[in-house]
Amino acid sequence: MSPSPSKPAYQVIARKYRPQTFSELVGQEHVRATIGNAIAQNRIAHGYIFSGQRGTGKTTVARILARCLNCEQGPTATPCMACPACRETAAGSCVDVIEIDAASNRGINEMRELRENVRYRPARDRYKVFIVDEAHQITNEAFNALLKTLEEPPEWVVFILCTTESHKIPTTIASRCQQFSFRSVDFAELVERMRWICQQEGITAGDGALSVIAQVGEGSVRDSLSALDQAISCCGSTLDETAVRELLGLFSLDTMGQVAAALETSDSRRMLEIVQEMERNGRNLQHFCRELSRYFRNLLVVRLAGAGTRLVAASDPEQTKLHAASEKFSEEDLTRYLQIVLDLYREMQYSLQPKLHLELGLLRLIHAGRLVSIEKALSNLGSGAPPEAPRAATRASVTSNPVAHSPLRQAAPAAAPQPQPPASGSLKDRLLAYLRDGGMTLLADAVEHSEAAESAAEIKFTGPREFSLSFKDAGMKNAVLKVTGKPLRISFVGVDSSAASGAPAAPPPEQDAASRRALEHPEVRRFQELFPDAQVRNVRDLKDI
Numbered sequence: 001m002s003p004s005p006s007k008p009a010y011q012v013i014a015r016k017y018r019p020q021t022f023s024e025l026v027g028q029e030h031v032r033a034t035i036g037n038a039i040a041q042n043r044i045a046h047g048y049i050f051s052g053q054r055g056t057g058k059t060t061v062a063r064i065l066a067r068c069l070n071c072e073q074g075p076t077a078t079p080c081m082a083c084p085a086c087r088e089t090a091a092g093s094c095v096d097v098i099e100i101d102a103a104s105n106r107g108i109n110e111m112r113e114l115r116e117n118v119r120y121r122p123a124r125d126r127y128k129v130f131i132v133d134e135a136h137q138i139t140n141e142a143f144n145a146l147l148k149t150l151e152e153p154p155e156w157v158v159f160i161l162c163t164t165e166s167h168k169i170p171t172t173i174a175s176r177c178q179q180f181s182f183r184s185v186d187f188a189e190l191v192e193r194m195r196w197i198c199q200q201e202g203i204t205a206g207d208g209a210l211s212v213i214a215q216v217g218e219g220s221v222r223d224s225l226s227a228l229d230q231a232i233s234c235c236g237s238t239l240d241e242t243a244v245r246e247l248l249g250l251f252s253l254d255t256m257g258q259v260a261a262a263l264e265t266s267d268s269r270r271m272l273e274i275v276q277e278m279e280r281n282g283r284n285l286q287h288f289c290r291e292l293s294r295y296f297r298n299l300l301v302v303r304l305a306g307a308g309t310r311l312v313a314a315s316d317p318e319q320t321k322l323h324a325a326s327e328k329f330s331e332e333d334l335t336r337y338l339q340i341v342l343d344l345y346r347e348m349q350y351s352l353q354p355k356l357h358l359e360l361g362l363l364r365l366i367h368a369g370r371l372v373s374i375e376k377a378l379s380n381l382g383s384g385a386p387p388e389a390p391r392a393a394t395r396a397s398v399t400s401n402p403v404a405h406s407p408l409r410q411a412a413p414a415a416a417p418q419p420q421p422p423a424s425g426s427l428k429d430r431l432l433a434y435l436r437d438g439g440m441t442l443l444a445d446a447v448e449h450s451e452a453a454e455s456a457a458e459i460k461f462t463g464p465r466e467f468s469l470s471f472k473d474a475g476m477k478n479a480v481l482k483v484t485g486k487p488l489r490i491s492f493v494g495v496d497s498s499a500a501s502g503a504p505a506a507p508p509p510e511q512d513a514a515s516r517r518a519l520e521h522p523e524v525r526r527f528q529e530l531f532p533d534a535q536v537r538n539v540r541d542l543k544d545i
Helices: 029-040 057-070 084-091 108-118 140-151 187-201 208-219 219-234 239-250 253-264 268-280 285-305 318-328 333-349 354-368 374-377 427-437 443-450 474-484 510-519 522-530
Strands: 047-052 097-101 129-133 157-163 177-183 397-398 407-408 452-453 460-463 488-494
Touching: 029 057, 029 097, 029 177, 047 057, 057 084, 057 097, 057 129, 057 157, 057 318, 084 460, 108 219, 140 253, 157 510, 208 219, 208 239, 219 239, 219 268, 239 407, 253 285, 253 354, 253 460, 268 285, 268 354, 285 318, 285 333, 285 354, 318 397, 333 354, 427 443, 427 452, 443 474, 474 488
Parallel strands: 047 157, 047 177, 097 129, 129 157, 460 488
Antiparallel strands: 397 407, 452 460
């Protein structure tokens, strides 16, 4: 009985559909055009540095370049793919194309051996090409041993250094090579490439499933194709978006939208329920936090750039949903939420109780939505308007009617009535009455401890020296204009309070002087008028820090 023939070994999609020519390359148009023109003009450098994130085609382009240089019809930007040099380079068996893994050959002895190999001409082809992968892992001593050879190599040698961390390449090496920065591949190009591969493999895949896989790849072709291979193994010939999302551990926009809805209504209870549901379903809480940070980032970008932007890796229907959700929040809110979630994700990496940290972080999002910026609070100073109500003021509440139980929105507080200046009395009494009716207690206190004398064009105050800044405040000028009906120049003659009482004057300590200057600052006075219950507990002089 004859043995059955063995099946050929399976080749993963990332290797099976690896580009063999520049025309098959996904993205990297700037690299393709520059190297193609250099070959056409016979301006071939002796050293290249290909840098960029993983899976963007650095080693692939290095092999294509070696094939272009050694093709029997070359050097040419379009190799024939039929000659021995092209076939052997594609198979990785060409004797004149030497690939070195610098992660395991990083020492000075390996570089000395390479330097000796450079001296000999190619065995058959036109160039001897050295492709050094993960070049940033070469030690400084090994780089120094290679430096002279890389600067003045024989005419038949070309070095190609591939790295994901170009900043670790010594400047003495980088200055002797042409550098090409490989960019992450555009989301739409990744989706189109995978759609074409699925057609070649007889796989049915919708836009939603391919969008999920491209999001996992994060601009890396190899990572995306590896995820596609995994999805095909899981789903078979038809890729289902829900199954692919669960396989790759991604959360849907609907799940993230539940967080946004709870934020919009300031529903703390719903936030805790979301965490409970994820834990009950066995979802990874750290992974959820990472996806939540990506979600708020996308909301912020769509809020700024609009739907359809290429800055967000999402399909058109997903971008439409993101844009609708982003309209419910301000740019400041989304920025604050993103920072909180990023801090939360960092904390959860070392947390022994991730559920507790996630619950606390989501509640912090609720509280952050209730904040009013200090700029908005200060903008209301002097206008007589109350501070802006936080987001929680618009939160739905239930009426006390036991029959109706209809949801109501809390009404915004009415604007405070403007005080009217009294028509009679002395200048001091009228000014005091106007300031007190308007709630400007600090300015009223300054007037109460002063004497005022009015002339044709000026009103002069005489009082304790600590009120000197109060009379220069814009609020005092407006009050004088309202009471007198004409703009008067305001002047102040300060009198030391201790001298007025007959006690010997003594200079205050430096800390007391700093506190007095701080409390007399106009912005501090405005803040205290807006928040009458606020207390200044400590003042630090910046010169002492």
